[in-house]
Amino acid sequence: MKDAFRLPIGETGRLLSLLSAAGAIEDQLESALGEVGLSIAKMGLIANLVDIDEAISLSRLADRCACVRSNITQLVDRLESDGLVQREADPDDRRSIRATLTPAGRERYEAGRAVLEDRVGAMVARIGGKIPNSIIEQMERLAGRACS
């Protein structure tokens, strides 16, 4: 979210500030990844491919990325034209298309991981080097997906 608009109503303004800060953090990660030709969305997809370490159908990828299939179609389009990901046919089901990482994609992942580690390190240093569990828990609770 770009900016917390002023709403002098109970907790709403405070929640909007929280989201605004989260947006600023996200922007910084986006810009860090931009330095190596990635974005959070692209990094998210290739991180999944690295994690799985084998060809995976675009549908399963959509599940893992928690987004809609058509979004993956377009994201893979861009990653394919970046040369980081490849589509391949699934011999067992001709409806299905699977994505794999190219060698360049794997290298790019490493670059993204490094740049992210750096930037996050600098951020987290500002609050003493560790993100307290309590913050994560409260945010998850607010989101209604608390683990407890």
Add this chain to the structure above:
Amino acid sequence: MKDAFRLPIGETGRLLSLLSAAGAIEDQLESALGEVGLSIAKMGLIANLVDIDEAISLSRLADRCACVRSNITQLVDRLESDGLVQREADPDDRRSIRATLTPAGRERYEAGRAVLEDRVGAMVARIGGKIPNSIIEQMERLAGRACS
């Protein structure tokens, strides 16, 4: 951000979880506002108009919304076709275009405010009715715009 991808690296994964939770909260506000035909972006703009309470140039609006001018051009396009905002010429500077709220816009703002208050109330109730200052402060610090 859609989903925190797994990055088994120091604090990075934890920060991504935080952003993912923030995204989930944002989605819920977006959907609440959607019930009255608004979005966070639209609500942000009309909340600024309500706050200012007079015609304001699109450039100043862009500053207040913390976004780029061309974004305001398009947002105002959509709000104008929703009938919530109107453009008017500035008699003092013929380059400038000012935005004003229509009566429908003001009513819609009230609807948005109400629905937001409800939804935020329900969320905040899950953590005891108040968002602790400590969370906001830590998030601002992480974002590098700490007030202290």
Add this chain to the structure above:
DNA sequence: AAAGATTGACTCCTCAATCTTA
């Protein structure tokens, strides 16, 4: 009919280029 992928149309955002007015 239902699943997998794509396409088209839309919101929301950015940047770069353009056009008008100051």
Add this chain to the structure above:
DNA sequence: TAAGATTGAGGAGTCAATCTTT
């Protein structure tokens, strides 16, 4: 020249409709 607004192109996301294959 610079400031105000718009346009064009593109990234990232959604939804609805389509097409092929199961």
